[in-house]
Amino acid sequence: MAQSPTMSPLSSSADWRDLYALTKPRVMTLVVFTALCGLLAAPGHMHPVLAFSSILAIALGGGASGALNQWYEAGIDAKMKRTQDRPLPAGRLDPRTALQFGVGLAAFSVFLMWFASNWHAALWLTASILFYVFIYTIWLKPRTPQNIVIGGAAGAFPPIIGWVAVTGTLDVYPVLMFLLVFMWTPPHFWALSLFVRMDYAAADIPMMPVVAGEGPTRKQILLYAILMALVALAPWALGYAGLIYGVVASVMSLIFVALSAHVGLRRTVTDDKMLPEKRLFAFSILYLFLVFGAIVADHWWKL
Missing domain, CATH: 1.10.357.140 (UbiA prenyltransferase)
Incomplete structure (x- = not known):
């Protein structure tokens, strides 16, 4: 232990x-x-x-x-x-x-x-x-x-x-849900780790900002946000979800990528004013609730 x-x-x-x-x-x-x-x-x-x-x-x-x-x-x-x-x-x-x-x-x-x-x-x-x-x-x-x-x-x-x-049994649709959360996790958690990186450094935990630095972490946040957006649109593109989900996932993913770009293209910050990072972290939670809520709304609309 x-x-x-x-x-x-x-x-x-x-x-x-x-x-x-x-x-x-x-x-x-x-x-x-x-x-x-x-x-x-x-x-x-x-x-x-x-x-x-x-x-x-x-x-x-x-x-x-x-x-x-x-x-x-x-x-x-x-x-x-x-x-x-x-x-x-x-x-x-x-x-x-x-x-x-x-x-x-x-x-x-x-x-x-x-x-x-x-x-x-x-x-x-x-x-x-x-x-x-x-x-x-x-x-x-x-x-x-x-x-x-x-x-x-x-x-x-x-x-x-x-x-x-x-x-x-398992099907393609729940696997896509799994992949959505899987791709969502890095930008969500790395946004948090950017403004608490000193905590992880003190505890000797090799989080990305501690080991690789802020710059590479920011680029990874943007990369995973783009991959997450593609996965989020996959249920609609493949016919597993309908228009309600497609619209919600598209709008929310666009906002997520835009916020991630603000973080990802930002230079290393030397002070504690990490408002874009905190904004991305907060929005990422709302994102998951709304996109998964749209999965249910879309399903029940079709019944």
Whole structure:
């Protein structure tokens, strides 16, 4: 395990909110939403109770991944200003509690998914948890600046899981959803890493701005934004989605690429006024919500 910080005596303030914080609820919101869109866009019918249980299983699986990530990276989080107040580095929880919570939540999420839908979806959920914990957190993140590129697959699994929960099989459309999130992740996260790069440098994490510098990172942001836009238009071009999705994806992707160009063609910034980078990061979240929302709206319009 990554070196843990010196733990202070557990605070009497430790409660359910600390366990909730371990699940990275902000990240989990995107996970749940894209999974729900994959489920709602899938052909076929699923009982509302089972559909809710399946989405709950995905949320719990995402939360378990976040908890295990924070357990492993407690020492790293203690070195970064933006993560120092998390439950483990702040000393409000002990590592053993976090580990047991994460493992238990992961196991329960998989069994719930199996019970609510099918073993195919449970298998995909298991793969997403294992990928995030072992491939991204333990192997990629501390070793390569490409950690976000390859590790982006972990956050791209939910729409596939939602789709398979309904159908029991994989199709081209959910794979395109997977690729959209996969290509979206680097510009989204590198925009963030540009204005918190000193945190990553202090924790010795080889993020792209730390290892390659600002210039190459900015160019990579623009490159991946263009690739993401092409992937976003693919469902419309290939006939899997209709006009509603095509218009929303086109407009939102155009704005995304324009904001990325502003960041990508910008010179290295020596001060902390990274407004274009922060603007891109904020818009990227809105982008994913609106484009995936358009997937569902387009599907239901055609019914």
